[in-house]
Amino acid sequence: MEYAQRAEQSVSLLALLVIWGVATMIVGAVPSLPTPPEVVMAFVDAATGGAFWEEVLLSTFRVYLSFVIAAVIAIPLGLLIGRSAIVEDLLFPSLEVLRPIPPIAWFPALTIILINSANIVRFIIFLAAFFPILLNTIEGVQDVEVEFSQAASSLGASSTQILRHVLLPGALPSIYTGLVNAMGLAWVSLVAAELLSSTGVGYFIWNAFTAGEYPNVVVGMVAVGVLGYVSSALVRWLSAQQLPWLQSTTV
Amino acid sequence: MNERDTTNARTAPDEQHTDSADEKFRSWTESSGTGTVNIKDMTKVYGTDGDELTAVDSMDLHIEAEEFVTVLGPSGCGKSTVMECVAGYLDPTEGEVLVNGEPVDGPDPSRGVVFQENRLFPWKTVTENVRFGPQMRDAVDQSRIERLFDQMGLEGFEDSYPHELSGGMQQRAELARLLANDPDIMLMDEPFSGLDAMTKELMQEKLLDVWEDDDRTVLFITHDVEEAILLADRVVVMTARPGQVKDVIDVDLERPRDIDMVTTDRFNELQRRASESIHDEAERAMEQAEGRA
Secondary structure (H helix, E strand, C coil), X not given: CHHHXXXXXXXXXXXXXXXXXXXXHCCCCCCCCCCHHHXXXXXXXXXXXXXXXXXXXXXXXXXXXXXXXXXXXXXXXXXXHHHCXXXXXXXXXXXXXXXXXXXXXXXXXXHHHXXXXXXXXXXXXXHHHHHHHHHXXXXXXXXXXXXXXXXXXXXXXXXXXXXXXXXXXXXXXXXXXXXXXXXXXXXXXXXXXXXXXXXXHHHHHHHHHHCCCHHHHHHHHHHHHHHHHHXXXXXXXXXXXXXXXXXXXXX | CCCCCCHHHHCCHHHCCCCHHHHHHHHHHHHCCCCCEEEEEEEEEECCCCCCEEEEEEEEEEECCCCEEEEECCCCCCHHHHHHHHHCCCCCXXXXXXXXXXXXXXXXXXXXXXXCCCCCCCCCCHHHHHHHHHHHCCCCCHHHXXXXXXXXXXXXXXXXXXXXXXXXXXXXXXXXXXXXCCCCEEEEECXXXXXXXXXXXXXXXXXXXXXXXXXXXXXXXXXXXHHHHHHCCEEEEECCCCECEEEEEECCCCCCCCHHHXXXXXXXXXXXXXXXXXXXXXXXXXXXXXXXX
């Protein structure tokens, strides 16, 4: 079963490569689209130098830092909003107004406030990750059946204990859904933000483009794709560790 | 108020435990032999102006400490509402519910609750569920937890999650979780209705064992006449909505009881009386349900 699944997933990735390869072979279809071998060569070139890895590390670190900060703020806030109608009325409307604004649209406003471009990039990633985590946490808490809270209080749990032992674990599957989405969106907005600043993988792509080094553009794109994929897989792995009751099968 | 001789059940030969944790548990239980429930002129109305539904109307019921009372009523007669008011999940619209002479103010670990649908926490193992109550007070007594696992036949499932258990086992785990807290009062809302006939009988016997061992008040809600009589000291028959006490039947069958008693003449007599009493109410309840549909 597991092998079959692995094989299917490999086919999915191989198909992507094949489509790309075929597209470059149709002469004139997409002029100057780098072929897979060209990109591999460019990657070997980039990988042997230090600059590429520096950008990769920098971007990865940015994403993870902002992601963690977003989670640390959004999860408790979501628990609070999900549990208290008053807090929800006070905070939710203004958050809902901020939510549709694409993170990258904050860039001009942020250049005035934050000035430091590294902070701007961090803040944009933070915004991208923040809302999916918040909304999923709120929804998760509100979906925990009230019967579980009643049972807990009949067993002597205080409201803090109910929060910790009932609402948080009950909402955790939904919170992890939010975290996986947030990780994906964090990488999307990272590249957008870095195109406008002058560091990181996003800048690597933009720089290669302006210099006409098209294979390097694709190297950067693939790097973002792989990093995003691995990061999301990491969150999924963590979720499997934290949600053992969803892994076990019925006897 | 607490005059019933509680030593009888305890001297049954197979119930003489000697280990010290057990003794300690016993003495603590005996010292806390409270558990009266007094429902006084209680009315519960759901909804607001224009769309009101009176679930319970001026109900009076007094339950002695250590008494086993079953409430028998047609579906939708407000019997669950009564229980939720005693549990502290709902406030009566009028009248009051007194436990040990004090008005109920929210849920309390001295009043354990079991429902038809088990409310074990899906994210906790069976052990974590059973330990939950004592753990909240930092008072886990491991030997007691082990004794409960033994008593409820849950050994071997310590690290399983609730969804991995059968329905009967889930209810036993729920019962163990409630008993771990050593409640004075057990509130049970059709706890065995979802089980197959065989499992249901076993659970009824298990519950009788548990109750005869320790001094607890039980308020048990059911729509099953046989179950109501087999378990109870007194059967309270409720009317169709709005729920009121229609009839109270004293069950004078000797204890300890077991399932074989259902074939005795006295049992049949009591069963006939209860069935007659509830019959008209069930008809009324059905008419109500059709009217609303």
